[in-house]
Amino acid sequence: MTSVPPSVIASVTPSSASANGAGWYRREEAIMGTSIEVELHARDRREAEVAIDAVMAEMHRIDATMSPHKVTSELAILNAHAADNPITVSEGLVALLGRALAFSELSGGAFDITFASAGHLYDYRAGIAPDAAALARALPLIDWRHVQLDASDRSVRFARRGVRIDLGGFAKGHAVDNAVAILRGLGIRHAMVAAGGDSHVMGSRGDRPWTVAIRDPRREGAVVAVLPLQDVSISTSGDYERFFERDGVRCHHLLDPRTGRSPSGVRSVTIIADDGLTTEAFSKTVFVLGVDEGLRFVEAHAGVDAVIVDAQGALHYSAGLQG
Numbered sequence: 001m002t003s004v005p006p007s008v009i010a011s012v013t014p015s016s017a018s019a020n021g022a023g024w025y026r027r028e029e030a031i032m033g034t035s036i037e038v039e040l041h042a043r044d045r046r047e048a049e050v051a052i053d054a055v056m057a058e059m060h061r062i063d064a065t066m067s068p069h070k071v072t073s074e075l076a077i078l079n080a081h082a083a084d085n086p087i088t089v090s091e092g093l094v095a096l097l098g099r100a101l102a103f104s105e106l107s108g109g110a111f112d113i114t115f116a117s118a119g120h121l122y123d124y125r126a127g128i129a130p131d132a133a134a135l136a137r138a139l140p141l142i143d144w145r146h147v148q149l150d151a152s153d154r155s156v157r158f159a160r161r162g163v164r165i166d167l168g169g170f171a172k173g174h175a176v177d178n179a180v181a182i183l184r185g186l187g188i189r190h191a192m193v194a195a196g197g198d199s200h201v202m203g204s205r206g207d208r209p210w211t212v213a214i215r216d217p218r219r220e221g222a223v224v225a226v227l228p229l230q231d232v233s234i235s236t237s238g239d240y241e242r243f244f245e246r247d248g249v250r251c252h253h254l255l256d257p258r259t260g261r262s263p264s265g266v267r268s269v270t271i272i273a274d275d276g277l278t279t280e281a282f283s284k285t286v287f288v289l290g291v292d293e294g295l296r297f298v299e300a301h302a303g304v305d306a307v308i309v310d311a312q313g314a315l316h317y318s319a320g321l322q323g
Contacts, residue, residue: 023041023042024039031063032067033069038052038192047186055179058182062171062178068164075166079116082157082158083158083160083163086156087155087157088154094151094154096170098151109144113166114146115255117142117162118141127244146160147165176195176200176233189202190202190203198280202231209229211229213227214236214270217238217267233272233276235282235283239262263287266286269282269308270283272321273303273305282304285297294306
């Protein structure tokens with residue numbers, strides 16, 4: 001079984017390729033603060049290496065552009081200076097920000113990349129959360145409409161000082177989408193690409209669909225559901241990825257933009273759809289909305305399905321996965 005940490009496990013056998021012949025090839029690297037895994041079927045080792053090299057290069061490119069932790073990244077430059085004057089960014093970042101803002105509007109603000117205006121006040125390793133006063137000062141800064149995007153000249157400006165954005169898993173979903181496009185352009189038909197909790201499965205794994213298992217949010221190594229899938233993206237958002245507990249309350253990195261605090265109604269949300277940007281945005285949104293409202297949101301959009309593990313550990317499925 002090949003692990004795709006931290007939330008989705010793609011069940012496969014070890015590489016069946018001969019030393020240089022046709023078969024399955026796999027590589028895993030640490031990029032974008034997570035594990036990047038590629039497994040694909042190729043005619044020979046050279047074809048596999050060219051394809052995997054191209055995917056990893058794209059992952060590094062996106063990390064260099066969109067990491068909030070690299071001071072030279074476009075995202076870090078925006079956070080440092082976009083409240084002072086418009087900042088010109090790359091076409092790729094303009095397009096991604098446009099998708100993020102459109103989804104913020106669609107979700108009624110349940111998905112909002114300006115959550116980082118409060119999110120930066122948390123330190124999950126040190127177990128630090130903002131006090132009520134600090135959170136009250138940060139909350140007015142969380143509003144996707146503070147991000148003023150002008151696609152005509154590729155400029156971004158923040159309407160208020162103190163606004164920060166974080167693309168988080170959204171950039172990983174974007175990276176997986178780009179990786180899949182690269183593999184298809186190179187003639188690869190059967191593959192799995194994973195970036196942490198965001199994955200895409202292409203074609204099949206041998207003579208059967210890929211088997212994707214959803215991990216148990218409270219028991220490492222255990223699973224709560226297994227799904228046979230082909231040619232889809234999968235994203236899981238869980239409260240077990242980065243967290244600490246205080247007075248019996250779990251503070252995790254999935255913040256409700258409306259409160260700046262961690263929702264407690266669900267433990268994990270897995271979304272299945274055609275592309276990674278959709279699955280990542282929906283997984284964050286449904287986590288914030290909770291089981292009932294989240295499922296209604298999913299059911300209102302064709303081509304999207306969900307598996308939710310609620311706060312009691314019970315499973316909930318969207319209609320497309322039932323029966």
